[in-house]
Amino acid sequence: MGSSPSHDLSEFRLETREWLGANCPAEMRQPSRGEQDICWGGRDWIFQSDAQEEWLHRTARKGWTVPTWPQEYGGGGLSRAEEFVLREEMLRIQARSPLDSFGISMLGPALLKFGNEEQKRRHLPKIALGEIRWCQGYSEPNAGSDLASLQTRAADAGDHFLVTGQKVWTSYADKADWIFCLVRTDITAPKHRGISFVLFDMESAGITTRAIRLISGKSPFCETFFDGVVVPKENLVGELNRGWGIAKYLLTHERQMIGAGGTAKGPLSKKTLGEIALESIGVDDRERLRDPILRARIADSDIESLCVDLTAARLKDEASQGIEVGARSAILKYAGTEAKKRRHEILMACGGFDALTSVDNGPETGVFAREWLRSKATSIEGGTSEIMLNIISKNILQLPGE
Amino acid sequence: MLVYSEDQQLLKDSVARFVKGNSPVSALRRIRDAKFPLGYDTDVWAEMDTQGWLGVLVSKEHGGIDYGFVGASIICEEMGRTLAASPFIVASLMAATALHLSGPNAPAARWLPAIASDRAVVSLAVDEKPKHAPAEITTHAVPNDDGWILTGAKSFAPEGFQANAYIVSARLPTEAGTALFLVEAGDPGLTVERIPALDSRNVARLRLSEVAVAHDRLIALPDHGLEILDEALDAGRLGTAAEMSGISQEVFERTVDYLKQRKQFGRTIGSFQAIQHRLAHLHCEIETLKSVVLAAARAAEDDLATAKSLISAAKAKAESVSQLAAAESIQLHGGIGMTDELDLGLFMKRVRSASELWGDRHFHADRFAALRGY
Numbered sequence: 001m002g003s004s005p006s007h008d009l010s011e012f013r014l015e016t017r018e019w020l021g022a023n024c025p026a027e028m029r030q031p032s033r034g035e036q037d038i039c040w041g042g043r044d045w046i047f048q049s050d051a052q053e054e055w056l057h058r059t060a061r062k063g064w065t066v067p068t069w070p071q072e073y074g075g076g077g078l079s080r081a082e083e084f085v086l087r088e089e090m091l092r093i094q095a096r097s098p099l100d101s102f103g104i105s106m107l108g109p110a111l112l113k114f115g116n117e118e119q120k121r122r123h124l125p126k127i128a129l130g131e132i133r134w135c136q137g138y139s140e141p142n143a144g145s146d147l148a149s150l151q152t153r154a155a156d157a158g159d160h161f162l163v164t165g166q167k168v169w170t171s172y173a174d175k176a177d178w179i180f181c182l183v184r185t186d187i188t189a190p191k192h193r194g195i196s197f198v199l200f201d202m203e204s205a206g207i208t209t210r211a212i213r214l215i216s217g218k219s220p221f222c223e224t225f226f227d228g229v230v231v232p233k234e235n236l237v238g239e240l241n242r243g244w245g246i247a248k249y250l251l252t253h254e255r256q257m258i259g260a261g262g263t264a265k266g267p268l269s270k271k272t273l274g275e276i277a278l279e280s281i282g283v284d285d286r287e288r289l290r291d292p293i294l295r296a297r298i299a300d301s302d303i304e305s306l307c308v309d310l311t312a313a314r315l316k317d318e319a320s321q322g323i324e325v326g327a328r329s330a331i332l333k334y335a336g337t338e339a340k341k342r343r344h345e346i347l348m349a350c351g352g353f354d355a356l357t358s359v360d361n362g363p364e365t366g367v368f369a370r371e372w373l374r375s376k377a378t379s380i381e382g383g384t385s386e387i388m389l390n391i392i393s394k395n396i397l398q399l400p401g402e
Numbered sequence: 403m404l405v406y407s408e409d410q411q412l413l414k415d416s417v418a419r420f421v422k423g424n425s426p427v428s429a430l431r432r433i434r435d436a437k438f439p440l441g442y443d444t445d446v447w448a449e450m451d452t453q454g455w456l457g458v459l460v461s462k463e464h465g466g467i468d469y470g471f472v473g474a475s476i477i478c479e480e481m482g483r484t485l486a487a488s489p490f491i492v493a494s495l496m497a498a499t500a501l502h503l504s505g506p507n508a509p510a511a512r513w514l515p516a517i518a519s520d521r522a523v524v525s526l527a528v529d530e531k532p533k534h535a536p537a538e539i540t541t542h543a544v545p546n547d548d549g550w551i552l553t554g555a556k557s558f559a560p561e562g563f564q565a566n567a568y569i570v571s572a573r574l575p576t577e578a579g580t581a582l583f584l585v586e587a588g589d590p591g592l593t594v595e596r597i598p599a600l601d602s603r604n605v606a607r608l609r610l611s612e613v614a615v616a617h618d619r620l621i622a623l624p625d626h627g628l629e630i631l632d633e634a635l636d637a638g639r640l641g642t643a644a645e646m647s648g649i650s651q652e653v654f655e656r657t658v659d660y661l662k663q664r665k666q667f668g669r670t671i672g673s674f675q676a677i678q679h680r681l682a683h684l685h686c687e688i689e690t691l692k693s694v695v696l697a698a699a700r701a702a703e704d705d706l707a708t709a710k711s712l713i714s715a716a717k718a719k720a721e722s723v724s725q726l727a728a729a730e731s732i733q734l735h736g737g738i739g740m741t742d743e744l745d746l747g748l749f750m751k752r753v754r755s756a757s758e759l760w761g762d763r764h765f766h767a768d769r770f771a772a773l774r775g776y
Binding site: 390 | 403404405658661662669670672673674675678679681682683685686687689690691692693694696697715718719764767768770771772774775776
């Protein structure tokens with residue numbers, strides 16, 4: 001699929017550049033400022049502007065919301081190398097992503113690998129078009145790091161399952177249209193072998209959601225409660241009781257996404273630690289930051305973040321040459337999130353009193369503090385740092401189990 | 403792209419095979435135990451010459467292979483893995499860079515071909531204080547009709563003992579800044595004394611008592627001297643960071659291997675989670691070091707003058723990571739880690755020396771910050 005000889009790629013690059021030039025609205029040629037600029041799509045999606053709507057429709061028509069998916073499912077049918085070129089060309093004009101969703105990043109890849117034809121035809125095009133928005137039902141109050149111990153039950157009721165239980169940390173459950181969910185279908189089997197992967201409509205009867213407030217204020221996380229939810233059996237992905245394999249596949253994907261983000265994110269990352277510190281403190285007579293000890297901490301953090309970002313770039317370059325990231329996504333996640341937390345601690349120190357405004361006074365206030373507090377979650381969500389170290393130990397270093 | 407080309411991967415494999423066969427850690431041990439003053443094996447140096455590596459940064463015009471900084475750093479990294487002792491970084495990276503940048507001039511014409519094809523060892527005699535401070539020197543050069551008279555002392559010149567020549571930094575009486583001169587072994591007034599080094603490598607202190615150098619020994623005047631010197635130092639910083647990366651990887655791998663075998667309390671000690679987490683953490687640190695060394699080498703290859711902040715990041719990171727790797731490798735080996743019988747102590751000693759060479763992590767964090775505007 002797709003072509004690899006370099007002369008084809010340069011032709012593709014020219015065509016892509018032309019298409020982007022003609023089709024990407026000017027308003028969409030600015031990087032997102034944050035959560036508020038993301039286009040999630042979905043049944044209830046209200047476009048923030050005509051430009052956002054146009055941009056989604058044009059890219060979706062071309063299959064470029066999901067460039068490497070097969071064309072018969074709404075994708076662009078591009079090779080990895082071509083996708084790389086597309087991303088470069090988009091970056092060149094600062095074109096923002098037309099559509100972001102867990103359907104694109106997580107469910108889609110899972111369906112492509114494990115779904116049957118009917119499921120692919122039913123769900124993938126709607127993801128590609130941004131018509132259906134998905135959320136992920138994994139963690140439970142008693143199943144965090146030990147996800148496989150999950151208890152949400154899917155009882156066999158003939159031609160459908162009845163799902164009862166509770167999920168937690170479900171991002172955007174209150175806004176999503178459908179959910180992909182890990183449920184227990186065999187309570188007698190060892191925990192990993194009684195799990196199934198099912199899909200269902202969040203508008204089904206018996207579902208309630210409740211937003212979770214974090215130390216950083218509002219968040220997209222929700223508690224989600226299921227009380228006898230009807231799930232048709234055709235919504236089972238893969239084999240009954242074999243859902244854990246799909247879950248693991250997706251977790252690796254999720255980890256790569258978080259890791260690929262590197263250390264920069266959010267409005268505060270536009271300014272460097274040095275810039276903020278200089279504003280707060282000023283310089284000495286050698287034009288250096290007047291606090292030499294803070295200066296040293298800033299330099300260490302800058303160097304650490306640089307090395308992490310270069311590692312994300314290196315692994316990405318290797319992937320483009322066919323060397324898969326694999327378990328090394330755990331390296332990116334661990335190193336990236338720990339570096340990010342350290343950066344935010346120093347950022348708060350650089351901001352001083354300016355960083356001490358409350359996070360509870362509306363979205364425009366308390367930006368320093370909100371990002372600092374939110375950064376604490378990054379080493380927990382998507383697999384804790386401790387789990388990452390376990391993965392590195394077992395899968396990369398091949399150290400023996402207990 | 404932060405990936406090696408096929409050629410570069412072949413070079414890496416080739417150097418790895420070479421050092422394993424020609425200069426394993428036991429070779430350094432022999433040099434140390436014999437108190438061999440040269441601090442390296444001339445046969446190994448000759449073999450490296452046969453491979454063409456000594457001219458890695460010398461232009462083809464001067465007889466080199468001009469393979470670039472990525473190739474040079476690959477050689478350094480693999481040599482780090484076996485503590486292969488040689489004047490490679492100082493002569494082939496640093497002196498070659500200084501001479502290239504200052505040329506065309508007589509020292510470049512005389513010494514670049516000698517470095518590339520004659521195994522010439524040209525050392526840098528720059529530092530005068532206990533900590534690396536290239537701008538803080540008192541060695542001075544007084545001009546006369548025939549050239550200059552150099553007087554001063556250099557405290558720490560790596561590969562300086564029995565070197566063929568030295569690039570010496572000195573002040574001029576009439577202008578601010580640093581000049582660079584080429585002093586040759588045997589020049590009257592030059593005294594070179596071997597320092598018995600912690601890492602068993604060749605290091606010397608120099609005394610210049612009115613050493614007369616002719617006009618054709620000038621490498622650079624103060625408008626350019628410090629600029630050229632800084633780039634030559636950057637070549638050394640990059641090579642040393644790469645060496646420290648190789649050391650880190652080697653001691654890490656030995657430690658993981660040991661922990662998969664060693665049993666206590668009825669189980670392999672590598673199965674204890676506390677131990678696993680320390681190793682996994684160290685693995686991540688080493689991976690990030692590899693990335694910054696490669697990025698710095700690529701940047702240096704594109705344009706050495708603008709690669710400074712990446713090179714400083716690489717040298718600073720190399721110190722913190724290799725120190726952690728060396729310390730953890732000894733600690734995690736338990737009692738035997740402290741013995742001289744194991745090689746780990748040799749690696750740790752080299753890490754300590756390499757940390758001080760050409761600026762330690764403090765020096766480089768400071769330079770990184772200054773380059774970033776704070």
